[in-house]
Amino acid sequence: MLRISIKTHNSLLLKDLFQYIKTDSKFQNLASFTLLPAKSKSFVVKKSPHVFGRSKEKYYLKTYLAIITLKGGRKKDVLSIFSLLKSSKYKEGLGLKFSFS
Numbered sequence: 682m683l684r685i686s687i688k689t690h691n692s693l694l695l696k697d698l699f700q701y702i703k704t705d706s707k708f709q710n711l712a713s714f715t716l717l718p719a720k721s722k723s724f725v726v727k728k729s730p731h732v733f734g735r736s737k738e739k740y741y742l743k744t745y746l747a748i749i750t751l752k753g754g755r756k757k758d759v760l761s762i763f764s765l766l767k768s769s770k771y772k773e774g775l776g777l778k779f780s781f782s
Contacts, residue, residue, distance in 0.1 A: 717746035
């Protein structure tokens, strides 16, 4: 079983990747998708070093997590997933982690 963990800051990129894999006829019965809860961090930065806490900027960084589990253990299927993700237009902006079990 191959498990691919995906981490990104762009939720639309993650949804597009899921749609791309779901529409591919090779992987419809082979892959299952799990969306994990999003994590968010907040940052506060002062606008100017001379103003004492009156003007602050707040920034939020949201991280989206997902797991794709592939049920087939054939070498051909694993290599086709690697080539699909390598040649995909969605690979930029995605953090991918592969684990075998």
